[in-house]
Amino acid sequence: MFHLIRKYAGMPLLNRSRGLARQFLSQTSCADEVQRDLLMSRIARHADSQFGRDHHFHEIRTPADFRRRVPIRGYDAMEPYIDRVRQGDLGALFGSGTKVLMFAMTSGTTNRPKTIPVTQESLADYREGWTIWGILAFDAHPRILSRGLLPILQIASDWRESVTPSGIPCGAITGLTAHMQNPLIRLTYCMPAIASRIKDIESKYYVALRLSVFRNLGTTIAANPSTILAIARLGDREKATLIRDLADGTIDPKWDLPVEVREALRRKVGRKHKQAARRLEAIVNQTGRLLPKDYWPDLCFLANWTGGTMGAYLRNYPEYFGDRPVRDVGLIASEGRMTIPIEDGTPAGVLDIRHHYFEFIPEDQANHEAPETVEAHELIEGQRYFILPTTAGGLYRYQIHDLIRCVGFHGKAPVIEFLNKGAHFSSLTGEKLSEFQVVAAVGAAQRTLNLRLSSFLLLPSWGDPPHYNLLVEESDLVDRNTVEKLAAEVEAELQRLNLEYENKRSTLRLGPIRIRRIPAGSWSDFQKRRLARSGGTVEQYKQPHLMPDLGALETFRLSDAASTSLAD
Template sequence: MLRFIKRLVGRPIANRARRLAVEFHQQTKRAGAFQRELLLSRIARNADSAFGRDHHFGEIHSPEDFRRQVPIADYTRHEPYIDRVRNGDVSALFGPGTEVLMFAMTSGTTNRPKTIPVTREALNNYREGWLIWGIQAFDAHPDIIENGLRPILQIASDWRESYTPAGIPCGAITGLTASMQSRMIRTTYCMPPSGSRIKDVESKYYVALRYSIYKNLGTIIAANPSTILNMVRLGDRERETLIRDLHDGTLATRWSIPDDVRRELRFRTRIRRKDAARRLEQIVSETGRLLPKDYWPNLEFLSNWMGGTMRAYLRGYPEFFGEKPVRDVGLIASEGRMTIPIEDNTPAGVLDIRHHYFEFIPEEDADKPDPQTVEAVDLVEGKNYFVLLTTAGGLYRYNIFDLVRCVGFHGEAPIVEFLNKGAHFSSLTGEKLSEHQVITAVESAQRSVGLRLRSYLLLPIWGDPPSYGILVEASDLPEGEAADRFTAEVEEQLRTLNVEYAAKRDSLRLGPVRTIRIRDGAWGEFQKRRLARSGGTVEQYKQPHLIPDVEAIHAFPTVATIGS
């Protein structure tokens, strides 16, 4: 009966999602005109805001006018207006009648997190983007919805981490959308909404598994694949506790879960799942481990970022899941969704022209004081660009510093893939080494040597001459011939990928790459330090693979150095 009710309730949502997807694909056929209409509509709506008056929105009648009146901006330029909204002056950024529901918090470049306004329209855009993405992913894997939508595991964070002086919540937009789901649809999602208020990362992962491990899961949705890997590794490590909790209808007291959350979870927890516990015990008895490929054998696909730094984590999936397709969730940030992937196993997605107005700075022009921009329809396949956003959340020509590559077109809309954050470049002597080059070099070296690193980080090391050190945890790379070959292969790949690096090495202005083994557990400590310093949540966290800071090496406990 419950499955029938879910099908009955879910069918209208699926039909609406399909209508949105059809509209989106139609809009991509006239992406240029649609983008201009969207821009002028947004300008007109907020012309009476303080930002609109300061930038003469009333004189903007074309994209060319917009570029003349509004400079390219980062968060710092928007911050004074956002602060006024935080204090209750919505008219600083928005026209009459605009409702600000919350502020999405994300990591900033200073000690203060960025707060991005989430208006009613911005929330609708966010939810529509997910519906368009979701229905295409589910239709590509029909078994997930054939008899009613199968359970989904998605980990959300609290949307009420703090409040502004005007009493507006600040937190994660995922938590807000989870709280707004209908009660019946909410039963499809394994993670109870109250779980978003669990702050301790491992405790949250454990709760997610506690309420999903016994279900016939359809997919897992997380921005970062490291979130998924860390969760299932914890499940294997804590298999005895999980099995006991399922059998007894309990939730182990050792986990750091707020008392009010425990009370809300009590009804779900007290159900004894002895059959599920026996099934998991049998898996452990036969395999010696508790892995999702055994307890979720019918998982249809995994959903997470695939571009940029994320590729390194995807190599760890087969050990835990077997060979499962991966659907990129899209280039999406607190500032807005940028792409909607429509195929499995690719980081590329169609630009979300429906919800934001986009401009692009060609990569080679990024250092110019006032670079010329191009519109979405004018991108060139094979070229790299930095993305500018104009959104319903009050951001105008906002430089998010994401570097993307145009890999094709869908109608008039470009298909782009994320390469790296523009801030992640290092240039000790003019070599302009990019994070994308580092990822490519290390991935190639791992394949060549037959290694699988859980994570790594390239740091500049000052000396005479300066050089780069690639940090890996000791258990990932034992000393020996493989470690030496890995170091040499990374060096060779960087020379091939970056001619300036090769030139600086040949002229002895740079020393060779060294591999530095650090203490096991250092990556977890590094993540905690970065989140504590910059704000944001663990679900948003992106492990960098290049940091251009010569002091950063001093924060890591070194075990040994390979190479010279």
């Protein structure tokens, strides 16, 4: 019955979604006009806000006027206006009639998380962007729609973590979208909206498996592939508990679930799935493991980030999922969606010209006090830029510090890929090492040595001379010979990728990389510490691979009494 409801209730939605996607792709042929019309409408709508009056919105007639009147700002410069909105003064940023539904919390540069206003308009933009992405991905994999819509596993976090003094909820926008979904469409999703309230990460991942492992899953959707891998690894580790819970219609009490969540889930998991349990047991007896490629044999594709530093995780996908295609979910942040990928196997996506106005700072002007910007249609293929969105959530010429590269065009809309956060650079002696280079170097070393590191992190240390430490879990590097080879390969590749790094090494102003092994489970602990400090959510979490913090090494427990480097 549920299958038929999903099938026939979903048909009008699919047709509307396809129409929306066609309209978006058609708009790319006149991206310059679409962008400018969008900017002018936003300016007119909020001209009477305090921000609009402070920046003379009534006098803005062109994008050039906009650039002259409104300076480029990061979050800290926007905070005074956002704080007034938090206190209930919506007119600080928005015109009359605007409703703020919540604040999306995300990691900030300080211990205090950023709070990004989510208005009715910005939420509609966010949901529409996902709709366009989704129908293009589903139509590229028609098997997922062959019987209505195969089940989807997607993790969401609580949209009501806290409230502002004026009573506006603060949390994750993913939780709000789950809360607002059509109840019939919601049946397609394995995780109920109430599961977003589970705070303990492993407990949430277990519930995700408990509600999906027996279903014929069509896709998994997460921002970070580390989330998908963590779920797969947990299922293998907890296979006995999972099989028992399926057979008994329970969720083991060892998992840390809020009382109201456990009670709601009790009704959902009460049915005993003995046949499914026997099938999983047979898989374990045959293979010795419990992996998604065996219990989700019809999985059509995986959906998550693939650009920037994500390749370190994607190399582990075949072990757990076999040969499944991966569709990038796009460059998305709490501030909004910036790209819509339209093909598998690439981090690049078409700029979301329909929902935000964008400007770009050429990379060589990043340190200028007043850099010149270009519009979307003016990008040059192969060049790198910092992206500046102007959104319906009250952000104008917003410096999000995302470095992107233009890889081509769809009509007049650029196709761009995320490279790294501009803040993820380290320079002990002028080497200007980027996280992008670190990930590329470690990736090349892993391929050469046939290694699969669960994760890694490069941290600087002062000394005579200063040097970098590459942290890896000891379970990933067992013998000393491999440790030494990894150090040599990463060192050589970094020198090839970064001429300044090579110069500083050859002149002995910078010492060789040292491999520092840390206990198994350290990355999970590191994630928990960072989330507790920043207030971010699990699905938004980005494992850093380079941090310029000289004190960060002291926060890790090292397995080795001595380090291993090329000099040892």
